[in-house]
Amino acid sequence: MSTYNTANRPDFVRQQYAFAAHIRDPERNPCPDGIEDRRMKIYRELFYNNVEDFIANTFPVLRQIMPDARWHTMIRDYFAHHLSHTPLFPEMPREFLKYLEHERKPQPDDPPFLLELAHYEWVELALSLLDEKIDATKMxxxxxxxxxxxxxxxxxWPLSYRFPVHRIGPAFQPKEADDKPTHLIVYRDTGFDVRFIEINPVTARLLQLLSGDDPVPGRMALQQIAAELNHPQPDAVIQGGIEILQNLRKCHVILGKR
Known part of the structure; x- marks a missing residue:
């Protein structure tokens, strides 16, 4: 955790920093002077348990597959060292993801899919909270x-992972990435439930062409895919693509046409 120079600060400010430092990392920062340890114990447990419980609920599969000691070591390290840049509690899982991606040192016993699984679990929360207005008059x-x-x-959100993150759990923990990526669409339906669809590479490429900076009509996108595949029957790709487009509309992944 970053250190703060409080030498020239008022006494109450120095006390606040000492109080916060002890709560975040009691092993390295002593209990502030004049405060009973049994009182500080209440704050230590309250703050840590709130953070740990919120992260565990956001990343339930990750919590389930990690032994207690390894899990709490990781959460305590996050709690002690990560400096969040938002006061919003629902943003804490994104801060934890940043910690995993950029700050935490990988450990020998980490599962190889740790980052991808954490990202996949975070997406569910992010989509459930996303405040996005859809203007139906423009389609x-x-x-x-x-x-x-x-x-x-x-x-x-179309997503691609090296591991089949949607299948990982206590009974399935792959040691190596698949030869081919796993393509998913994670989406929020009209009932505000977050769901996922596993898709093939053709559908993933189709969505890429339709959602880029310069999206094209469905037929043009499918013709491009047929050319990229060097498919002997381009019309077959287009006919299959029609079914894909219709199914995606039924799921409200596609909302209509411009």
């Missing part, structure tokens, strides 16, 4: 997705 919900430009919902 035709029943329009032709082949000839028109499909509109991808901002509440649908």
């Amino acid at each position: 035709d919900v029943d329009g032709d997705l082949l000839e028109g430009v499909p509109v991808i919902s901002p509440l649908a």
Whole structure:
């Protein structure tokens, strides 16, 4: 944790910093003068337990597969050393993800999928809280997705992982990444439930072409995919693509055409 120069601060400010430092990392920062340890114990446990419980609930699979000692060592290290840049409690899981990605030193007994699993679990919370307004007047919900430009919902996130993160749990913990990436769409439905669909590489590429800076009509995107695959029957790719587009519209991943 960063140190603060409080030498020239008023006494009450120095006391506040000492109080906070002890709560975050009691092994390295002594109990502030004049405060009984049994009283500080209440604060130590209250603050840590609140943080640990919130992170455990946001990353339930990660918590489930990590032994207690390893889990609490990781959370205590995060609690002691990570400096959050937001006062918002719901942003804490994103701060924890930043800690895993940029600050925490990987440990020999870490599962190889730790970062990807944490990201996948964070996405569920992020989508559930995402405040995104959808202007239905700017699209035709029943329009032709082949000839028109499909509109991808901002509440649908196409994701690719090296590990099949949606299947990981106590009974399935792969030691190595798959030869091919796992493609998923994680989305929030009209009932505000977050769901996922596992998709194939063609669908993943289709969504990429439809959601780029210069999106194209469905037919053009499918023609490009057929060319990239060097497919002997481009019309077959287009016919299969029509079904994909319609299924994505039923799930509200595609909202209509522009």
